[in-house]
Amino acid sequence: MNASIAIGNEVPDFTLKDNNNVDVSLSQYRGKKVLMSWHPLAWTPVCTDQMRALERNLQRFVKENTIPLGFSVDPQPCKEIWANALKITNIKLLADFWPHGKVAMDYGIFNDRDGISQRANFIVDEKGILKWYKIYPSAELPDIEEIFDILKSI
Template sequence: MSEIKIGDKIQDFRLRDQKQKEVHLYDFSGKKVLLSFHPLAWTSVCAEQMKSLEENHEMFTRLNTVAFGISVDPIPSKRAWAKELGITHIKLLSDFWPHGEVARAYGIFREKEGVSQRANIIIDEEKKVIFFEEYPMHELPDMAKIANVLEQGR
């Protein structure tokens, strides 16, 4: 299990979104990427975290950033949850199988619970980590802080 550090080149991945489309991280060269990990769909803080991403979609676009919500939930659950929350712009990625593989690779998988830590990782246009923060499971990440990091990286 590797620990993410500022300045590291992020490990690539391929995951499927709520529409079963494959997302290849390295396809987003030339853009910043926000990887917003949340423990489980259908829970209140995770729902607020994903709605916050959706509500800030225009800001992300303006700042040349693509945001993804990532959890260990299977694709059908992600699809139903996105519909329930009204998520239409943000891709919700399934790190379901191999279970938690991406979260493990980034050092944020919680073995005991079988879910990822709540965390935000921002990578720059060259795939280098410019921001990494983990949050208590019950705490909603501060989107103003994320916006500030993205603004500074312009």
Template sequence: MTQAVIVQVGDPARNFSLKDQEDKTFDLYEQEGKRVLLSFHPLAWTEFCAAQMKSLEEKREVLASHNCIPVGISVDSIPCKKAWAKNLGISKTPLLCDFWPHGAVAEKYGLFRDANGFSERANVIIDEKQRVVFVKVYPVHSVPDIGEIIAFLGK
């Protein structure tokens, strides 16, 4: 399988609908008029992913003040994400399940790692008009700096 091209700044957002840890559907195109932070992480129950998702929850109000909805996305299932969110104390941030078809949204954004069966660690920001305005892939064994996202949104 050939590696898909990573989504680029200026591209139209690629719509998707995924269930979150509460079995609620999140549809990207229904968020028009708001900015959306798609925070891709490889797998639940891992140290770096936990810190990444906790940063979204902790900075949720700051992100909201910039008209931005943060969501986490990984290939994990709904029951897995539900237990993980409870374990981490995440109650407001949707943790989306790119479970089946396995990694389809990560693939759509060019962020699926075929060799590993999970996504890159990446942040993608979609603007109010459904265009990609920020893309950054991080080392898998790192925690993205949420301050970088907040600074970008404040420009």
């Protein structure tokens, strides 16, 4: 499956609740790059490692003028409890819960059979243009160093 947005095109805006029950819109980050890091479900080992890698590397993201955001179709209360359990305090974990998986659908990474998103990373530039994306096998942890190599090249 490929993302439904081509490299070089503007990505759709969205507003989702984060783990703190705050509305987050992509458009609020204009002027910064955004890493949209999708994981299938909270509370699973690879998803946990993926979100912890974002948290651990926050200062590196700041140096690259990048906001990392974590996404899944889990409901907001689940994201809140999960973030607390993982001690994720700086990264926003967004709930694409209702309408169920709408943002994942808009980006072409919703898995209809399982009702979850694929594991994927999207990098959006300061103007809201898709610069890079990669869809991963469900069991594969995205390589954080690959993300930083891409960010440095944009």
